[in-house]
Every structure is written in structure tokens, then in C-alpha cells.
Amino acid sequence: MAQRTLYFIAIFLACFSARLAYAQQITDPREVSALLAVRSHLTDPWKNLGNWDKKKDPCTSNWKGVICYPNSSDGYMHIQELRLMHTNLSGILAPELGRLVHMKRLNFMWNNISGSIPKEIGNIPALELLLLSGNQLSGPLPDELGHLPNLNIFQLDRNQFSGSIPKSFVNLLKVQHFHMNNNSLSGQLPPELSALPLLQHFLLDNNKLAGHLPPEYSQMPNLTIFQLNNNSFEGSVIPDSYGNMSKLIKLSLRNCNLRGKVPDLSGIRSLLYLDLSKNQLTGNIPVNRLSNNITTINLSKNQLNGSIPSNFSGLPRLQKLRLNNNLLSGSVPSTIWKDKTFTSDSKLEINFQDNLLSDISGVLEVPPNVTLKLHGNPVCENANQRNIGLLCGSDYEDEDTATIVNKQELNCPSSCPTYYEHIPGLQANCICANPFGVGLRLRSPSMSDFPLYRDQFSEYITGNIKLYPYQLFIDSLAWEEGPRLRMFLKFFPKNDSNEFNKSEIQRIADVFTTFTLPGNDKFGPYELLNFTANGPYFIYFNVQFPSLKGKGMSKGALAGIVLGSIFCASMVFLGVVLLFLKKNQQLPPNAVKDKSPGKVTIIMDGVKAFSFKELQAATSRFSIAIQVGEGGYGKVFKGTLADGTVVAIKRAQQGSLQGDKEFYTEIEILSRLHHRNLVSLVGYCDEDDEQMLVYEFMPNGSLHDLLSARDRSPLSFATRLHIALGSARGILYLHTEADPPIIHRDIKSNNILLDSKWTAKVSDFGISRLAPVSDVKGATEAHISTNVKGTPGYLDPEYFLTHKLTEKSDVYSLGVVFLELLTGMQPISHGRNLVREVNMACQSGTMFSIIDESMGPYPLECIKKFMQLAIRCSQDETKGRPSMLEVVRELENISSVLPECDNTALELHLNTVTSECSASAPSSSVYSTYISNNLPGSNLDSDVLPTIKPR
Known part of the structure; x- marks a missing residue:
């Protein structure tokens, strides 16, 4: 005992010495209080700031998003960066941010923060990056922001700022980037900004700026991008001096209500992109040759007249030339494309639509790389001559959104x-x-x-x-x-x-x-x-890594930390070894060791890590009396957490998860997806051989249990439609709004849970996959080649046969769920497939004979529309199915006309004509393979997710 006590005393002294050596390296108390003030002004529903504990030091305990560096002059750690982008924060920015005087980067991009920018931010002399894009900030820009001597990037786009641009910004002598597009800034552009020596990018498009374009801006020595689209400089002209912007790469003044002529820009030898479209420019197009490197020229939708100048010919890198909707006359010079050298990948779009062009000069031979559009010109009146007709179609879309x-x-x-x-x-x-x-x-x-x-x-x-x-x-x-x-x-x-x-x-x-x-x-x-x-x-x-940069730590302090840490570690190691040996000597051979918590293997934001003991207490030691579901994964319990929150706890049985991947996939996806039609993940437990997931509790259980319950109350069509629409909206979110998009891959009635208001929530993301990118029209030509996983009866036949997974695979599965809602039947029962049964009933004119009798009186026309949609979703071939967006819109349409539908109970008879059931039955070849491989006992992954029985 005495020997062990001596060892612990030695360990304590070593660690105490190391702590003394490190004592000077704590966060400046003034900055700690500032961070706590910042936290108090923010709302944090995802608990991203959960470790901002006032009892712990921000830098040494790695507060989320707080990056520090040491400073030898005062011995404190200082905040170098606040990196809190995409953390779903709301509330306002605290004035106390101005106390973080050593901070270089302030990043709150892509949150929901409102209010104004505190003027105190202007008191941060070290600030280099001010990144506030994608919030709901409003009000005027404070003059004090012009007092930031080291500011390099001014990124305030996609907010709601109003008022004029402060003239004090002329003092930002190191600023290179003004990104303030998509706000409501108004008033005159300050001519004084022309004195900014390093400004490169001036992006203020989509605001409410007015007045005139300052000719002084041509004096900016390093300006490369000048973009002011969609403002209103009513009556202003483009200054001739803009032709002197020697370093300009891009000039974009689209839809700015400009008048006058197009200036001579031939002196800008670096110009790559010119867009002056949607103005009221008049006169001829300047004939001086533009830069050989130019890629885009857009002068469309003005009032330009005269002929098309020859300076557009032979530009080697030209990709787009738009002169449509003007008053240009004369001939179309074929030299524009004839004198251009094309590579196999290069393309050229030429749009001369809606002018007064009467002919095409030279031989009409348009290469396949060139798209020439002439609709709305006199030359198209004789379209049969010279094979011009192919060039006169009207299919032009003005915006670049492909x-x-x-x-x-x-x-x-x-x-x-x-x-x-x-x-x-x-x-x-x-x-x-x-x-x-x-x-x-x-x-x-x-x-x-x-x-x-x-x-x-x-x-x-x-x-x-x-x-x-x-x-x-x-x-x-x-x-x-x-x-x-x-x-x-x-x-x-x-x-x-x-x-x-x-x-x-x-x-x-x-x-x-x-x-x-x-x-x-x-x-x-x-x-x-x-x-x-x-x-x-x-x-x-998602774990905050310490970021210690700079050379502020003294050699003495560093040596003390290193030596103290080594000594401390050595003593701890020796102590542990001695205690281990002594304990093993005293432990009886047949003694049972107590279960101890293992290492938590994952740490992530917005999801709480529960201990085994917490969940054991929440479930009365996993009492069978509160078990609400069971599957191949294990059991589901209704639990009550210490704070009174009622939850569903899925406890995996040992060996039920394939290499932990499904467990981690579920946590990963649900921790970053938030939608009212997706089940919410409260937390998890990952200790030793225990893996548990904690969800919000859904008192009405799963849709599968609801439809299969023998003693259930009648479920009206309106409620069923409400469940269908909620499920579809959840899946649509996965396909289109999740970033990147996700294919669920296991949509079924077991995985659609119902809250107390019968709101449907999609659950179980254990086998989900990132989705391929859809093409312009929404068709899912892209796919994922993967092993087939899913549940028999819901599995997309085309995916089963080809192993090509697409978003339409989820559409098929959801279509089967819709058929369950309509019929009350299971997808596969006694060798009979629900999709085939419904198609056969529709083709024989007996559709209403398979409608669930427990639905009670139902609306004839709405039932027809819903059945038609369900059959379209469950088509055999992918191309025959609608997209999820189309599914949601159709369900919304049915819901909107529901009050007008006839709610009289229908007589069931064989003579009902149902032309709406126009979808053909699945091919026998596909379905013979599909059904034989989807009956119980097949090799598919048929593991079902937790089901929660209704109370």
C-alpha cells in the first residue's frame, strides 16, 4: 500500500509540474468572456456549440469552431479563427465579437443568423476574412467596417443588407474581394472606391444600386472582375474610360438599364467575358477587334443597329456570341465560324435571332460544333433556299442553367x-x-x-x-x-x-x-x-482539431511541457503496470469482471453520445414490458431520458450490423439531414459490444403495423393521403435538397413511422447511398452500380436485374407503399405480388374490388388519381416512372381537390370501367425472376428496421 501511495504522489507531482509549465498557455480571459457572450446571442438547435462550456478553456479543450494560436508577448492563447459555417445557427451576432482583437478569420457562412452586423467588428485590426454569406442579416453596412486595415475578403452575399455602400470603405487598403451580390444595397456607387489599390473582384450584382457608373473606376489598377448585373443605373452610360481597364477579365453589366453606345473595349487585351445584354444600348457595335482570348460576347436584348462587324471572325476561344433581339441588318458573316479552328471538344453558340438580317454571306456550311440560330430574321422567310430552315427554329433559352x-x-x-x-x-x-x-x-x-x-x-x-x-x-x-x-x-x-x-x-x-x-x-x-x-x-x-500556429511559445515553456509530459506519462505507465500486476495476483480464477464503458468511437455535432448506463436507466434495464418492436437487428424499446424526453431506443444484437457500416451510416446521414418528414436522431451509444441508436418516439408506430393491425380503427382516405404526401416529401428532400443527394434504398411501410398527428417520417438509412446526378430534364440516366440490397416486394425490378441503382428505385418502392395504403395488402403474400395483382385488377376493370374495405366511404375520383399515380410509380421500367418532384406535385393536387371529390361509398362490381389504370402489367419474364428471387429465404438483404407498435 505504501509503495502504491508513493507512485501516486510521484505522478501527481509530475503532472502538477507540467501544468505549471503550461499554465501561461490558456485563453485570454477577455476573449473567453467574449465567446460566451457570442454563444448567448445564438440559437443552436443542432447543439453544435454543445462543448462551449464556460468551465473549460476554449483553446485547450477545443471548442467547436474555435481555432487558436499562442502568443509569447502576453503568454495567452488567442482566438485566430471562428469557423462556424453550415451549423444551423440562428439568433444575432453579438457586439462582443469586437473584443476578439487577434482574430484573422470570422466565418458564419450558410446559417440563419439575422439582425445587423455589429459595428464593433470594425475594432478587430487583425481581421483578414469577413465571411457572412448565406444568412438573413439586414440593415445598413456599418461605417466602422471601413476601419479594418488588414481585411482581404469582404464576403457578405446572399443576405438582406440595405442602404448605401459606406465611403469609409476607401480605407480598406488591403481588400481584394468585394462579394456583396444578392442583397438590397441601394444608392450611388461611391467614386472614392477607385482609390482601392488591390481590389480585384467587384461583385455587387442583384442589388438595388442606382445613379451612374463612376468613370473613376477605370483607375483601379488591379480590377479583374466588374460585375453589376441586375441593378438600375437608369439613364447612365458606360464610361468610355472603361476601355482603359487594362487588367479586366470580365465586364458584366446585364440588365442595368444602361443607355448610350457600346464603348471601344479593344484596348482590354485580357478581356475574356463581356455581357452588356438586357439594356437600352444603341448605335453600332464597335468594329475594333476584341481580345483573341475572349470566350463570351453577349450584347443581346438592346437596340443596336448597323451590321455585324467582322471583328467577331476567327476568335480562337469564342464559345458564345449572342446578338439576338436587336436591330442589326445586312448579312450574317460566315467567317465567324469558317475562320475559327475547332478542337474535338470545342463548341460555338451563335444567336442572331430577332434582328433584321437578310442573308448569309459566303457558302453556308455550318460545322457540327456550331449552333447558329436565326429565327425571327427576314433571312428565314426564304428558309427553303440554301437549307436555312434548320437554322430558323425557335428553341432558345436565354439563361445558362443547364x-x-x-x-x-x-x-x-x-x-x-x-x-x-x-x-x-x-x-x-x-x-x-x-x-x-x-x-x-x-x-x-x-x-x-x-x-x-x-x-x-x-x-x-x-x-x-x-x-x-x-x-x-x-x-x-x-x-x-x-x-x-x-x-x-x-x-x-x-x-x-x-x-x-x-x-x-x-x-x-x-x-x-x-x-x-x-x-x-x-x-x-x-x-x-x-x-x-x-x-x-x-x-x-466533425471533431475539432487543435490548431496551434505561430512561434509564440517560449523555449522554456516548451521544454517544461515536453519534459513534464514525458515524466508524467512514464510515471502513469509504471503505476498502471504495477496496479495491473497486483490486481491479477489477487483476482480469483473464476471471478467475473465488471462491465466497463469502452471507448466512444464517434464524436459528431448535433448528436448526443449516451452511455450504456443512461440508456439502461431510461428503459428500466431494457425491460420487456416496454419493448415496442423487434427485427433482425435486435429490439426496440420505449425509453424516457433523464430530462423527461420520450425516445425509441434501437438496441442492436451482437453481430447484427455488417461491420458497423450500417450503424455509422445511420448516424452520419441523420445527423446532417433535418426535415419534418424524416425521423430525428437524438443520439447513440457505442460502448464495447453495445451499439444503440436513440430516435424521437413515434407514438403511432409504423405504417406497416398500422395497416396490419387486426383491431385498428378505420383509416380514412384523407389520412392515408396525408401519410403518402408526407412520405413523398421526405424522399423528395433526400433526392433534391440533401447535399449531396441521397437514395434511401429501403423504402417500405416498416420504415415509415407516424407521430401523434399522423405525420409520416421516413426512417432507417443504414443502406442508403449517395445519389448520382440527374440530367437537365430530371431523367436519371446516371446510376450507381452496386450490390442489390433492399426488402422483398419493394425492390425495383430493374435495379434487381441490372444492379444499377437510381433515384427511380426509391420511386418504385414508394409506389408499392401507395398500393399498400390503397389495398391494405402486403407486397408479397403467399406467392402473390401486390404490383401484379393491382395491374391485373385494373386491366380486368375490377380496380375497386381490391380497395381496402376498412377505409370506409372514399372519394371515387381521388381514389382513381391516387391509384393511377401508384401504378405509374411501380412501373417495371425506370423510364416509365415519375420523378419524386412529380409525385409530390400530383399528391398535392389530389389533396387540394379532396374536398370536391365524391365521398359516397362505391358499390363493388365487375363492370367498372377504369381507363385510368392504363399502365401495362409487368412483363412476365422480369417478374418470374423477380418474384422467385424475392420470396422469403432469398439472398437479398431483407433486414427490417425497428417497428414501433401503436399504443
Whole structure:
């Protein structure tokens, strides 16, 4: 006993000494109080700031989003960055932010914060990045923000700011980026801003600016992007001096109510993109030749006259030339495309619609790379001559909103495990790896056809992140209003590893969050939208890593910490060894060891980690009396937490989860998806051999239990329609609003739970997968090649046969659920398939004979419409099914006319004509295979999720 006491005394002294050496490295108390004030002004429904504990030090205990650095001058740690983007925070920004005088980066992007910007932020001299995009901030911009001597990026777009731009901003001598688009800023642009020496990007489109365009802006020495679309400079002209902006890459003044002539811009040799469309410009188009590097010229929807000048001919990189809706006359010069050299990937759109053009000069030979549109010109009156008719169709859409689908076709012998994908850049090797996803939006790209620049963009990104080109795959591209280009990037680890380590993930994320990518003329500035971290990435990406930067720690303090830590660790190790040996000597051979909590394997935001003891207490030691469900995974219990919250606890039996993947997938997905028609995850337990998931309790159980209960009350059609619509809205959210989109893959009545108001909530995401990108029209040509998983009776036949999973696979499963709601029948029962039975009844004119009798009186016309929709959803072939958006809209239409439908009970007879059941029955070849492989005992993953019985 004395020996053990001596060891503990030695351990205590060593640790105390190390603590003394480290004592000076705590957070500045003034900054701690400021952070607590910031926290008190915010609403945090996802508990992202749950570890902002006033009893703990922000820097040494790694508060979420707080990044620190040491300072040798005062011995304190200081806040270097607040990184709280995409954390669902609301409330207001506290004035106490101004006390964080050492902070360099303030990032609250993509939240729901309202109120105004505190003027006290102007008291942060170190601030370099002010990132507040995508909130609900309003009011005027404080003059005090002009007192930030080190500000580099001013990012306030997509808010509700109003008032004029303060003249004090002229003092921002280091600012390079003004990103204030999509607000309600008004008044005159301050001419004084022309004195800003480093300003490169001036983006104030989609505001309410007025007055005139200051000619002084031509004096900005480094201005490269000048974008003011959709403002109202009524009667203003474009100053001739703008032709002197020698470094200008992009000039975009679309829809600004400008008058006068188009200035001579031939002196801007770096110009890549020119958009002066939707104004009231008059006169001739200048004949001086533009930059040879220009990609886009848009002068459409003005009042320009005269002929088309020859300076548009032979521009080697031209992708888009729009002169439509003007008063141009004369001939169309064929030299525009004849003198241009095309590569296999290059394209050229020429739109001259709705002018006064009477002819085409030269020989009419339009290459396949060129799209020429002449509708609305006199030349089309003789369309039969010279084969001009093909050029006179009217199918032009003015906005650039197309989606570019990147189809990934890899000929690999087998699919990858969950979370893993074949590295596209190494097709020949078929290597599986876990990618790290980054969502970006190019704010002002200087091209109209991105695929031609795809390789350059990949080299630009990977070169600056220090990765190999094959490690980046551009998964999807979509033009949005602006035009801006949204994209989803997948970064893959090197081919000698199938996963990034923690430091690599953090390094890649830091490059994007700190905006340290160097500028690029073609691609312009970007905005960071999100990160996608699956599997183990999700685990440690959501843990706050300490970020100690700088050289502020003294050598003496560092030495003390190192030596003290080594000594402390050594003493602890020796003490543990001695205690272990002594305990083993005293332990009887047959003694049973007490169960102790294991290491919690995951830490993530917005989801609470429960201990085994907490959930044991919540369920009265998992009493069978409060068990409410059971499946192949284990049992479900109704529990009451310490704070009185009633929950459903799914306790997995040992070995029921495939390598923990489904357990982690469920947590990962539900922790970042929030919708009234998705079940909410309260928390989890992961200790030793215990894995439990804690959900909100759904008192009306699952739809499956409701429909199969023998003693249930009649369920009206209105309630069934309400359940169907809620389920569809939840799935639509997964397909279109989740970022990235998700395919559920196991939609069934067991996985649709009902709250006290019969609101449907989709549950169980254990086998869900990220969705492929849909094309422009919503067709799901893209797919995921994967092993078949799902539940017999609900499984998409085409997916079953081809292993190609699409969003329409969820549509099929939901269609089966709709048929269950209508008939009360199970998907497969005694060898009979519900989809086939319904189709046969419809074709024989006996549709109403299979309607669930317990529904009571039901509306004839609404039943027909719902049945028709259910049959369309459960079509054999993917192309015959509607999208989830169409499903929701149709259900909403049925719901809106429900009061007008006839609610008289119908007589069931064989002579009912149901032309609405126009869908053909599934082909026998498919269904003979499908049913034989979907009966009980098949090899499909038929594990069902927890079912909660109604009270």
C-alpha cells in the first residue's frame, strides 16, 4: 500500500509540474468572456456549440469552431479563427465579437443568423476574412467596417443588407474581394472606391444600386472582375474610360438599364467575358477587334443597329456570341465560324435571332460544333433556299442553367464496399477508395463551356493542394443564375492507400475554408458550400482539431511541457503496470469482471453520445414490458431520458450490423439531414459490444403495423393521403435538397413511422447511398452500380436485374407503399405480388374490388388519381416512372381537390370501367425472376428496421 501511495504522489507531482509549465498557455480571459457572450446571442438547435462550456478553456479543450494560436508577448492563447459555417445557427451576432482583437478569420457562412452586423467588428485590426454569406442579416453596412486595415475578403452575399455602400470603405487598403451580390444595397456607387489599390473582384450584382457608373473606376489598377448585373443605373452610360481597364477579365453589366453606345473595349487585351445584354444600348457595335482570348460576347436584348462587324471572325476561344433581339441588318458573316479552328471538344453558340438580317454571306456550311440560330430574321422567310430552315427554329433559352452530367462508366469486375468508389483517374486498376467531397460554386467564371477547361481546372486545384491529378474527380456541374457554376468535387487518396488520414482531410479542408487557393483568371473567385465526409472521415472531420500556429511559445515553456509530459506519462505507465500486476495476483480464477464503458468511437455535432448506463436507466434495464418492436437487428424499446424526453431506443444484437457500416451510416446521414418528414436522431451509444441508436418516439408506430393491425380503427382516405404526401416529401428532400443527394434504398411501410398527428417520417438509412446526378430534364440516366440490397416486394425490378441503382428505385418502392395504403395488402403474400395483382385488377376493370374495405366511404375520383399515380410509380421500367418532384406535385393536387371529390361509398362490381389504370402489367419474364428471387429465404438483404407498435 505504501509503495502504491508513493507512485501516486510521484505522478501527481509530475503532472502538477507540467501544468505549471503550461499554465501561461490558456485563453485570454477577455476573449473567453467574449465567446460566451457570442454563444448567448445564438440559437443552436443542432447543439453544435454543445462543448462551449464556460468551465473549460476554449483553446485547450477545443471548442467547436474555435481555432487558436499562442502568443509569447502576453503568454495567452488567442482566438485566430471562428469557423462556424453550415451549423444551423440562428439568433444575432453579438457586439462582443469586437473584443476578439487577434482574430484573422470570422466565418458564419450558410446559417440563419439575422439582425445587423455589429459595428464593433470594425475594432478587430487583425481581421483578414469577413465571411457572412448565406444568412438573413439586414440593415445598413456599418461605417466602422471601413476601419479594418488588414481585411482581404469582404464576403457578405446572399443576405438582406440595405442602404448605401459606406465611403469609409476607401480605407480598406488591403481588400481584394468585394462579394456583396444578392442583397438590397441601394444608392450611388461611391467614386472614392477607385482609390482601392488591390481590389480585384467587384461583385455587387442583384442589388438595388442606382445613379451612374463612376468613370473613376477605370483607375483601379488591379480590377479583374466588374460585375453589376441586375441593378438600375437608369439613364447612365458606360464610361468610355472603361476601355482603359487594362487588367479586366470580365465586364458584366446585364440588365442595368444602361443607355448610350457600346464603348471601344479593344484596348482590354485580357478581356475574356463581356455581357452588356438586357439594356437600352444603341448605335453600332464597335468594329475594333476584341481580345483573341475572349470566350463570351453577349450584347443581346438592346437596340443596336448597323451590321455585324467582322471583328467577331476567327476568335480562337469564342464559345458564345449572342446578338439576338436587336436591330442589326445586312448579312450574317460566315467567317465567324469558317475562320475559327475547332478542337474535338470545342463548341460555338451563335444567336442572331430577332434582328433584321437578310442573308448569309459566303457558302453556308455550318460545322457540327456550331449552333447558329436565326429565327425571327427576314433571312428565314426564304428558309427553303440554301437549307436555312434548320437554322430558323425557335428553341432558345436565354439563361445558362443547364446541368452537365458527368457519367462515370468504369468497367470494373466488382463494386466497392459502402463509402468506397473506384478511383476514376485509375480506371485500368479498378482501385476502391473513400473520397472526400467538397461543394464549390464559381462566383464569376469567365467561360460559357466549362468541359473544355475541365483539365485546366483539375490541374489548378490539385496543383495548389499538392495532390496528383488523378486524385480529383469533378462529379457534377450545374450552371445557376448569374451565371455561376456549382460543382461537387471528389478527392481520392493516393493509389497506395484507400483512405486519407486525419491530417490530410484537415489540410484539404483548411485550403478551402481559409481561401488560400491563389486566384485564377478563367475560373474567378469561388464560394465554399459544404464538405461531404463519409465513413471514418465523418467521424474525425466533425471533431475539432487543435490548431496551434505561430512561434509564440517560449523555449522554456516548451521544454517544461515536453519534459513534464514525458515524466508524467512514464510515471502513469509504471503505476498502471504495477496496479495491473497486483490486481491479477489477487483476482480469483473464476471471478467475473465488471462491465466497463469502452471507448466512444464517434464524436459528431448535433448528436448526443449516451452511455450504456443512461440508456439502461431510461428503459428500466431494457425491460420487456416496454419493448415496442423487434427485427433482425435486435429490439426496440420505449425509453424516457433523464430530462423527461420520450425516445425509441434501437438496441442492436451482437453481430447484427455488417461491420458497423450500417450503424455509422445511420448516424452520419441523420445527423446532417433535418426535415419534418424524416425521423430525428437524438443520439447513440457505442460502448464495447453495445451499439444503440436513440430516435424521437413515434407514438403511432409504423405504417406497416398500422395497416396490419387486426383491431385498428378505420383509416380514412384523407389520412392515408396525408401519410403518402408526407412520405413523398421526405424522399423528395433526400433526392433534391440533401447535399449531396441521397437514395434511401429501403423504402417500405416498416420504415415509415407516424407521430401523434399522423405525420409520416421516413426512417432507417443504414443502406442508403449517395445519389448520382440527374440530367437537365430530371431523367436519371446516371446510376450507381452496386450490390442489390433492399426488402422483398419493394425492390425495383430493374435495379434487381441490372444492379444499377437510381433515384427511380426509391420511386418504385414508394409506389408499392401507395398500393399498400390503397389495398391494405402486403407486397408479397403467399406467392402473390401486390404490383401484379393491382395491374391485373385494373386491366380486368375490377380496380375497386381490391380497395381496402376498412377505409370506409372514399372519394371515387381521388381514389382513381391516387391509384393511377401508384401504378405509374411501380412501373417495371425506370423510364416509365415519375420523378419524386412529380409525385409530390400530383399528391398535392389530389389533396387540394379532396374536398370536391365524391365521398359516397362505391358499390363493388365487375363492370367498372377504369381507363385510368392504363399502365401495362409487368412483363412476365422480369417478374418470374423477380418474384422467385424475392420470396422469403432469398439472398437479398431483407433486414427490417425497428417497428414501433401503436399504443
